[in-house]
Amino acid sequence: MAVFEARGLSVRYGAVLANSDVDVSLESGQVHGVIGPNGAGKSTFIDALSGRKRPSAGQVVLDGEDITGRSVRWRRSHGISRSFQRTSIFSSMTVGRQLEMVARRNDEPDLAGIIDTLGLGEVVDRVCGEIAYGTQRSVDLAIALIGRPRVVLLDEPCAGLVADEAVRMLQHVRELCRERNVAALLVEHDVDGVFRTCDVITVLDLGKVLSSGAPDQVRADPNVIRAYLGSAA
């Protein structure tokens, strides 16, 4: 049963249609990957789902209710959280202070669990701007996961990470979604990582859905191979 849906979502930047009639459906405990070449409209899609960008057509639906016009804060307080393509943290605060701040607002009962799972225990007293970039990405993810969200929209959480950090990050996403029964939408350029991590994958091309389904099904789709993956995939 879908907990969060995009129904016929279109987003326009002036004359440019960044997303056109996109349908995506997320289920609890599942990781739904969105891939596509640069300019396919992946980040715009997350912006529209999270309330950062107003769609020009279509609906964003939570538990069957149309929430397209709802504010960013309303969505967060109703369990829709997100991370950002460029690390969005509080650089001058210590890791612990910013996580506590977000936890206090969102009634997180198990902040210690999030910190442990993401391996942030060693850096809680460190100023965030002074820790390694990979750890900053984990802090970004931790902020998004605080408050037991039901839906997490992750915009390239592996951007800028080295290979083994990226693998670890996607493992964390996978584990946390299963443990916490979260529906996750994962936008990512690391195609292999997405195929390894996700239960369902949607491929966007020029703002439109090119293919959608289980990883094996998408990998075998001739349209996807021709437009995006190439013959080596």
Add this chain to the structure above:
Amino acid sequence: MTATTLPEVSQSNAEVPAGRRSRRGLVFGLTVAVVVAAVGYAVPYVIKDTYTMSLAVEAALLGLLALGIGFLARHLGLISLGHTSFFGGAAYAVGVGVNHYGWSMTQSFAFGVLVGTALSLVMGVLVVRASGMGFLMLTLALSQALYQLCVQTSFRPLTGAYDGLLISFRPDDTFAGVNASDLQNPGLFWPIVWIVLIVCVVAVWLLGRSPFGTILEGVRENEERMRFSNYNTFRPRLAAFVLSGLVASLGGALFALNGAYVSPDILGFSRAGDSLIAAMVGGLGSLIGPLLGTGLYVWGEAHLNTGGNLHLYTGIALIVVLVFLPGGVTGTLQRIWRRLRKERPGMGGRR
């Protein structure tokens, strides 16, 4: 609220746990405040020179204005040229309370603080959504509008227009135990303004350490992430603006009681600019910086203003600070202190 505290991690390096360190910092800070309050209270017993004491009183009064400006700059990164409106508005309101309504000094003081704070609320609603240059110019525009309003001929009965407002206290009236005729005596007025200043400094310091201070820091650092973390960012910005306005209003109301005269100059652009320059020279990044800068400004005004060249010197001071001492005097002292701590073995700097 449920368990939102951090686990006992990262103590393996034998550092003092964060919670205990925070409590120790609190006790240390409050102890320092009590000691400084006691030492400052005794200043009139040491400095017998009336002129020097009057400079100290002026520095403390303008220090309240700078404290308000500094609070906003430090916690929200907002640079205001509008706080003279609250300082001056409160001062005028004291005069109106005494002259126009015949209220006592205490009632007029309360009225002044209320009016100054209400002005900050009205201005805050209009400006706190802006930031950077937009915020600076909006606060300047609104404060200049208030200045123009006060000097209108039609407001002469209330404000005295360009002549200013001479306040006529009842001779038998008292404020905080000081007779009306003694309020102009800096030695007798000093304890009042000193205690108010210390209380405001401690309150602002505690607010900065509180969860509210953390929220302000979050809004300053990354407002969008705060909204995506379910925080309303307008209300804390407005609350901080009004609190800083309250501090400036306290200074303005005391200024009126001490001077028994309010000139429209205290609402002018020059006063706003001087206050901001003083705060920047002292250092906007620390609690004490704006106070130190104001002290330096008042000293310079008294001793370097020969030939009316004060603004030449303040301009030079600002250039020196902006080019060579980023963070102002206190910021530079903090950097030197950190460097010294790093160089001394066994003195690992606190993060």
